Structures are given as C-alpha cells and as structure tokens.
Amino acid sequence: MDNPALVDVTRGNLTESLHRGSVAVVDTGGNLVFGIGDVDARVYPRSAIKALQALPLVESGAAEALDLTDAELSLACASHNGEEIHANAARVMLLKAGLNEDDLECGPQWPQRMEDAAKLILADEVPCGLHNNCSGKHAGFLGLAKTMGVDTRGYIEPDHPVQREVRLAMEQMTGDTLTEDVCGTDGCSIPTYASPLRSFARAFASFGTGEGLEPLRADAARQIYDACINEPYMVAGADRFCTRVMETFRGRVFVKTGAEGVFCAAIPELGFGVSLKCDDGATRAAEVMMATVLEIALELNEDEAVLMDNLVNPPVLTRRGVQAGHIRPGEEFLSALKAALKQAK
Amino acid sequence: MDNPALVDVTRGNLTESLHRGSVAVVDTGGNLVFGIGDVDARVYPRSAIKALQALPLVESGAAEALDLTDAELSLACASHNGEEIHANAARVMLLKAGLNEDDLECGPQWPQRMEDAAKLILADEVPCGLHNNCSGKHAGFLGLAKTMGVDTRGYIEPDHPVQREVRLAMEQMTGDTLTEDVCGTDGCSIPTYASPLRSFARAFASFGTGEGLEPLRADAARQIYDACINEPYMVAGADRFCTRVMETFRGRVFVKTGAEGVFCAAIPELGFGVSLKCDDGATRAAEVMMATVLEIALELNEDEAVLMDNLVNPPVLTRRGVQAGHIRPGEEFLSALKAALKQAK
Numbered sequence: 001m002d003n004p005a006l007v008d009v010t011r012g013n014l015t016e017s018l019h020r021g022s023v024a025v026v027d028t029g030g031n032l033v034f035g036i037g038d039v040d041a042r043v044y045p046r047s048a049i050k051a052l053q054a055l056p057l058v059e060s061g062a063a064e065a066l067d068l069t070d071a072e073l074s075l076a077c078a079s080h081n082g083e084e085i086h087a088n089a090a091r092v093m094l095l096k097a098g099l100n101e102d103d104l105e106c107g108p109q110w111p112q113r114m115e116d117a118a119k120l121i122l123a124d125e126v127p128c129g130l131h132n133n134c135s136g137k138h139a140g141f142l143g144l145a146k147t148m149g150v151d152t153r154g155y156i157e158p159d160h161p162v163q164r165e166v167r168l169a170m171e172q173m174t175g176d177t178l179t180e181d182v183c184g185t186d187g188c189s190i191p192t193y194a195s196p197l198r199s200f201a202r203a204f205a206s207f208g209t210g211e212g213l214e215p216l217r218a219d220a221a222r223q224i225y226d227a228c229i230n231e232p233y234m235v236a237g238a239d240r241f242c243t244r245v246m247e248t249f250r251g252r253v254f255v256k257t258g259a260e261g262v263f264c265a266a267i268p269e270l271g272f273g274v275s276l277k278c279d280d281g282a283t284r285a286a287e288v289m290m291a292t293v294l295e296i297a298l299e300l301n302e303d304e305a306v307l308m309d310n311l312v313n314p315p316v317l318t319r320r321g322v323q324a325g326h327i328r329p330g331e332e333f334l335s336a337l338k339a340a341l342k343q344a345k
Numbered sequence: 346m347d348n349p350a351l352v353d354v355t356r357g358n359l360t361e362s363l364h365r366g367s368v369a370v371v372d373t374g375g376n377l378v379f380g381i382g383d384v385d386a387r388v389y390p391r392s393a394i395k396a397l398q399a400l401p402l403v404e405s406g407a408a409e410a411l412d413l414t415d416a417e418l419s420l421a422c423a424s425h426n427g428e429e430i431h432a433n434a435a436r437v438m439l440l441k442a443g444l445n446e447d448d449l450e451c452g453p454q455w456p457q458r459m460e461d462a463a464k465l466i467l468a469d470e471v472p473c474g475l476h477n478n479c480s481g482k483h484a485g486f487l488g489l490a491k492t493m494g495v496d497t498r499g500y501i502e503p504d505h506p507v508q509r510e511v512r513l514a515m516e517q518m519t520g521d522t523l524t525e526d527v528c529g530t531d532g533c534s535i536p537t538y539a540s541p542l543r544s545f546a547r548a549f550a551s552f553g554t555g556e557g558l559e560p561l562r563a564d565a566a567r568q569i570y571d572a573c574i575n576e577p578y579m580v581a582g583a584d585r586f587c588t589r590v591m592e593t594f595r596g597r598v599f600v601k602t603g604a605e606g607v608f609c610a611a612i613p614e615l616g617f618g619v620s621l622k623c624d625d626g627a628t629r630a631a632e633v634m635m636a637t638v639l640e641i642a643l644e645l646n647e648d649e650a651v652l653m654d655n656l657v658n659p660p661v662l663t664r665r666g667v668q669a670g671h672i673r674p675g676e677e678f679l680s681a682l683k684a685a686l687k688q689a690k
Contacts, residue, residue: 009605011389011530043361109664110459121466184357184358188663280364319452
C-alpha cells in the first residue's frame with residue numbers, strides 16, 4: 001500500500017498524526033467516478049457490508065416468515081452500541097426463530113458506552129452475545145438457518161449453508177470470486193472475504209438503486225435500505241456516525257462503518273456507491289473521509305450542512321473539553337474530490 | 346511525513362492494515378545509531394517524556410521536602426490505568442503538599458479497565474482528576490509549585506513558573522529551543538513542545554546514563570529512573586506494556602508510552618536512548634516498534650525473551666479469543682534494525 005495521506009490530525013500549529021487511505025466512488029454502470037489510492041487492492045470489508053450480508057435473509061423469505069420488523073432488519077445490518085434497546089431487539093429476533101442467546105456464536109462484548117456498561121454492572125450482569133455489536137447480524141444468520149431447515153450450530157463456519165449463501169450474494173454483488181485464500185475470520189467469528197474497494201463501491205451503487213439487479217434482489221435491497229433508513233438508531237446508536245448521518249439525511253444516503261477503518265455508502269439520487277479504507281485502520285479517519293465524500297458529492301440542506309461541518313472537521317479535545325486541534329481532510333484529497341464530484345451534482 | 350511502513354496487521358493470508366513511522370536510537374555522544382523515517386521532523390512527545398518533566402520536581406528539592414516515596418515519584422512519571430492504587434497514591438501526594446483533588450487541573454477520566462470503572466460505578470461515584478492517567482504528574486507539578494512558594498492555580502499554563510521550569514529542563518535535555526510556535530496543548534491541559542525524535546532519543550540516552558549531565562541533574566535522573574524501575578506498576582498498571590517490560594527487565598530498560606503513538610526508552614547498558622512515533626498515532630504499532638527495538642538491541646534472558654515474543658508479535662483475536670491474525674514488525678524494519686544494532690550487542 002502506498003496510498004496518499006487523506007486526513008490530518010492537528011495539535012497547536014502542527015500536524016500531529018496523519019492517516020493514509022483509498023476511496024472509490026462508482027456509478028451504477030460500474031464506472032469509477034472518483035478514485036484515490038489503490039482501489040484495486042483487496043480489502044477486508046468487515047462490518048461495512050452487513051447490509052449485503054443480509055440479502056439472503058430477505059430473499060429467502062426468512063425475514064418475512066419470521067415477521068421481522070424494520071427495526072430488526074436494521075439491527076441485522078448493525079454494528080450497534082450494545083444498548084438495552086439493541087440487546088433486547090436481538091433477543092426478540094432469536095425468540096421469533098425459536099432460539100435464544102446461547103445459540104449466538106459471536107462471543108460477548110461490553111457495551112460501547114460507559115452508561116450502558118454501568119447498567120449491566122449495577123444489575124450484577126456480565127455482557128453476553130446479545131451485547132456484541134454484531135448480535136443482530138448473527139440473529140439474522142440464525143433465523144436464516146432455521147428457515148432453511150439446517151442445523152444452526154456452526155452457522156459461523158465458511159462451509160455452513162448460511163455462510164455459503166452469504167458468500168454467493170457477495171460474489172454476485174461484487175462480481176468477484178471469493179475463495180479461501182482471500183478469507184479472514186472477522187472479530188465476530190464469521191468469514192470476511194477481501195475484495196477491491198472498487199467492487200464494494202459498485203455493489204453499493206446497485207444496492208442503493210436496484211440497477212443491474214434481478215427483481216427479487218432489487219426488492220430485497222430496497223427493503224433493507226428502507227429498514228435502515230427508517231430505523232437508523234438500530235444500525236449503531238447514540239452519538240454514532242452512521243446513526244447521525246442516516247437520521248439527518250432522511251433517506252438520501254445509507255452509510256455503514258466497519259472495523260479497521262472501512263466504510264461503505266450508497267447515494268441513490270446520484271447512483272453512486274462509495275467504499276473506502278484507512279490504511280492504518282483508524283475509525284476517526286474513515287469517518288472524516290466518508291463525511292468529506294458526502295459533503296462534496298451532495299447539495300446539502302441546512303441540517304445536513306451543520307452535521308457535515310461537525311463530521312468533516314471534528315475537534316481534538318483535552319479532557320476538560322477544550323479544543324487542542326482538529327481532524328480534517330487533507331487539501332489534496334479535498335481538491336481531487338471537488339474536481340471529480342462537483343460535476344456530478 | 347513520508348515514513349516507511351514499520352508494522353503490519355494481518356488477518357488470514359492478507360495484510361489488513363499497516364502502520365508507518367519513524368524511530369531514532371541515539372548514543373550518549375548524540376550519534377544516531379539507528380534511524381528510520383524522518384527523525385528530524387518535530388513530534389509532540391506527549392506523555393512519553395514525563396520522566397524528563399519530573400526532573401525539576403527532584404532537582405528543586407521538592408520531592409525530598411515532600412518526602413515522596415519511589416512509588417509516588419514513579420506515579421509522577423506515569424500514564425496509569427486509574428486503578429484504586431494509582432488514584433490513592435495521587436491523593437497522598439497532594440495531601441503531602443497540603444492540597445487535594447480539587448487542585449488538579451487535568452480533568453476527569455474513566456479508569457482504563459472495566460473492572461476499575463465498575464468499582465466506581467458500584468460505589469455510585471464518577472471519575473475525578475485522581476483517575477486521570479496523568480494525575481501523578483499533576484500532583485508532582487502541584488508539589489513543585491507549593492515548594493517554590495508560587496500560586497498553584499494555573500500550574501498548567503505555559504507561563505506558570507512550574508511549566509517554565511519544565512520547559513527549561515526539556516530544552517536542556519533535548520538541546521532544542523522550545524517556543525510557542527511548536528507548543529500544543531496536551532490532553533491533560535499542560536503544554537507539550539514538539540522536538541525531533543533524534544533529540545528525544547538523545548535526551549533519554551543521557552537520562553539513562555547520566556552522561557553529559559550536571560551532577561545535580563544526573564542524580565535526579567538516577568532517582569527517577571530507579572523509582573520507575575522499583576515501582577513499575579505505578580507507571581502504568583495491570584496488563585500494560587510499560588509495566589510488563591520494566592517488571593521483566595529488572596532495571597535494564599526504562600520505557601514510557603505517550604498518546605498518538607509516541608514511545609521513549611533508555612537502555613543504560615548500551616548507552617542508548619530510543620524515541621519513536623507511529624505516523625497515525627496507533628499505540629498498538631508503537632508498542633510493537635518499541636518491543637522490536639528492545640528485542641534486537643539486547644541479549645535477552647529467558648523471561649525477557651518470552652515477554653518479547655509476545656510483545657513483538659501480538660495476536661489479533663476474535664471476541665471468542667481465537668487468533669485471526671497478528672501484529673508484527675515489517676521485514677524491512679527488522680532487517681534495518683538488525684544491521685544497525687547487532688554490532689552494538
């Protein structure tokens with residue numbers, strides 16, 4: 001990787017740290033509208049493609065058979081905070097499939113925020129699989145396994161029917177062949193298959209518009225898109241980038257973060273899919289990169305502009321809350337984005 | 346910054362993320378024994394130079410006047426976990442100066458580990474300045490102010506007598522002029538002055554050996570070095586790199602981490618000072634960089650070798666504790682280090 005610096009972290013007059021990365025914006029025709037850095041290198045998408053991993057859940061009829069609500073379908077695409085509302089929704093999803101938290105194979109995780117962790121501590125509880133940020137995705141996988149009539153045990157393994165279905169959907173959406181040699185194990189124990197950013201961006205261009213998809217898949221993509229847009233709190237939670245953006249943009253964009261600095265988005269009104277990766281895996285930089293793409297690509301209303309000002313240029317604070325610096329997109333990244341995307345507006 | 350990739354983060358067969366950076370190893374004569382990346386660019390040292398910031402506390406006679414123990418002097422150099430033992434020691438340091446936690450101007454911080462946070466939650470308490478990872482340093486600053494007979498209020502400001510003393514000590518140790526234009530505000534609200542890695546490494550070569558220092562300063566450096574070596578738990582705490590290394594190396598090395606991927610060390614038996622920075626600010630990479638330098642530079646006994654194996658090549662784990670990849674030094678970094686440092690053994 002020899003990708004350019006895209007994000008600066010300043011303190012006082014100096015750049016204290018910087019983040020390199022790559023970004024691909026692709027249209028529904030598969031054309032690279034904007035590319036910076038190596039967009040053809042394979043990258044693990046991690047949680048940024050949960051919405052695509054949920055396609056078999058809907059296409060198979062499992063979501064309908066289990067009577068999943070928008071909130072639950074949104075949770076199936078989530079990397080959530082492990083708040084009570086998220087853990088409870090995952091529990092209900094499992095109940096609908098006749099299962100419970102013991103069937104989850106994702107492992108436990110403390111809630112993201114101290115106030116949610118405190119609730120568990122005060123109740124003398126420890127976190128379980130329901131609090132894992134991926135519990136909704138896993139509940140979806142389990143629901144799919146149950147509806148398929150296969151053994152739910154081992155649903156995280158690459159050769160389990162559920163993961164085979166998911167891999168097939170990913171191959172179709174990205175246009176790539178996903179073999180064992182590009183397969184890693186995700187933090188929640190399921191396989192994650194590396195593809196180029198260009199492929200993920202193309203997949204999200206189709207996901208957001210339905211263009212180029214079979215009718216069944218286009219319907220499923222629409223259902224998942226709408227569920228996340230209607231229930232953005234379930235995708236992440238309090239103070240989270242994905243939730244704040246989807247709440248404010250009211251259907252104009254779908255965004256989803258992934259571990260190790262990956263981010264994907266769909267911008268249906270422009271027919272764009274976006275995919276990016278911060279080389280070093282930093283979420284703070286991936287968020288600034290995604291916010292910058294959205295700010296440059298879209299005409300913003302006042303609410304959207306206020307939010308983007310905040311997300312494009314977040315402050316670096318002392319522990320007393322005083323600003324010591326900021327995180328901001330690099331000049332070259334900004335110029336290149338403007339040159340490529342301004343025409344698209 | 347156009348520094349080389351020094352640390353890889355793998356998952357499955359692929360490199361998922363990578364970290365660039367720079368490293369300087371300097372001897373007591375000020376010669377660069379090993380340098381990779383730009384070692385002349387100014388870098389904020391953050392908490393990695395707390396041991397140097399503690400020099401005025403000892404040289405002024407304040408540490409003696411306040412009857413500070415080794416544990417308390419070690420805490421003055423610490424970025425600690427905010428465990429009970431750390432918060433209590435900071436409280437006692439303040440008491441010895443006739444002060445209390447309300448005099449701290451570092452701001453509050455939750456303890457690093459969930460089990461220590463849980464103790465506060467169960468006692469219906471919120472964290473205060475004593476839990477801030479810098480509370481020992483601040484208690485030392487306050488003790489110095491009190492002993493100097495100056496107003497303790499505003500001891501965090503660049504023009505307060507305490508910070509002027511600290512800046513002077515830093516200028517003398519680094520050989521650099523530290524002006525407002527290279528001054529940032531640290532997370533704990535005190536000034537942090539940027540200098541080249543080469544200068545910090547030189548400072549730690551002197552700190553560890555006393556060479557090139559006036560007798561009063563050499564004595565103070567020795568006292569601080571010994572305090573940290575004797576009480577390594579106070580420098581960081583449970584499961585922390587600095588504590589584990591200093592516990593295991595039993596006086597052979599002093600190491601200290603800082604925010605945004607900075608690390609400093611002294612290796613007295615070789616007469617070396619070490620200073621490094623991960624470009625993107627990642628602690629996980631700075632730790633692997635420092636562990637790699639120590640492993641290559643020193644002849645290790647069995648205990649040291651076991652620890653270094655772990656710290657040079659830490660696993661990337663799933664939430665179920667299964668290894669999904671590892672963090673490791675890059676081949677070029679390793680080769681360059683071996684070529685430069687093997688002779689020194």
